[in-house]
Amino acid sequence: MHLIIKNMVCPRCVTSVEEIFKKNKMPIKYVRLGEAELSEEPSKDQLQQLGEDLKQTGFEPLDDQKTQLVEQVKSLLIQKVQSGSVEEHFSVSKYLGEHIYKDYSAISRLFSEVEGITIEQFFILQKIEKTKELLVYNEESLSQIAFNLGYSSTQHLSNQFKKVTGMTPSQFKQLGMSHRKPINSVRP
Template identity: 45%
Template sequence: MKLYIKYMVSLRCKMFVKDELKKLGIDFISVDLGVVEIKGDITAKQREALSANLKNSGLELLDDKKNVLVEKIKSVIIEMVQNKNESPIVNDSNYISEKLGYDYNYLSNTFSEVKGTTIQNYIIQHKIERVKELLLYDELTLTEIAWQLQYSSVAHLSNQFKKVTGLTPTYFKELKEKREQNFESVQ
């Protein structure tokens, strides 16, 4: 049996869910972003307790089929963006469609209906968050980040970054460095 969980986007979320399942005596096979595979069935009481515990920590157990599908789409996008340099260079829509086994138009319409935004805008938001993260790590050049996230050029990445954040990637990085200098001077 599979359970679907909304807002589950990090390793910390996965660890929290595992702990909650263990506390409630629910045997599970795997815990991945947005989905938990459990052994057998769970009682109504266990489901209710799990739902309440998840809700208290900002997560949500899903029942509605459209919401479940949207969470699956979001999980695929998060995985795709986080591991972009490991995935083959394919069109995002084809990748999502193949990964979930649904026609992309159906996925796109369902996502837009539930989230009020397009899949493409959601991908862009997550790619820009990943760019910020990589800029803060300061291990890659902007050219390497553009290549890793499969942007057609540094200019394309920069334009999209500025459109979303209002800042250029270079200025974003400079702000980080200024903050670090200010922090060091205070100590």
């Protein structure tokens, strides 16, 4: 049985969800960001208990196919940004087409309907949040961040950063952590 789980955004989330499955004695094939595969079909009671336990930890199992598809798109894009290896001419539509075997225009329409923003806007917001994270922790220079997140130049990243946040990367860096959002709540 395949489950889509909302709000899984980091490796710690995977570990937390694995622990919930173990606590409920549910045999799992794998747990990845946004999804899990069970080796056996659980009973209705087991699924209900699992849902309650997931919700208590901030996760949510999804059973509506449209919502599942949107969460799958979000998980794939979050994973791509978190990997820190976005190519300069990265194509969101091509990437999603390689991972979700559905018409991109239909996925895009559904995503906009459910989330209120386009897939591309969501992707940009994720890249800006990753930039904030890297700036706060001084892990990389702005030019290295721009390169790793697929920007053609530091200036391109700086312009997009200012458009989204209202401040330059250096202004943000001076302010620190107070302007970061949890990855799963990023909105324009």
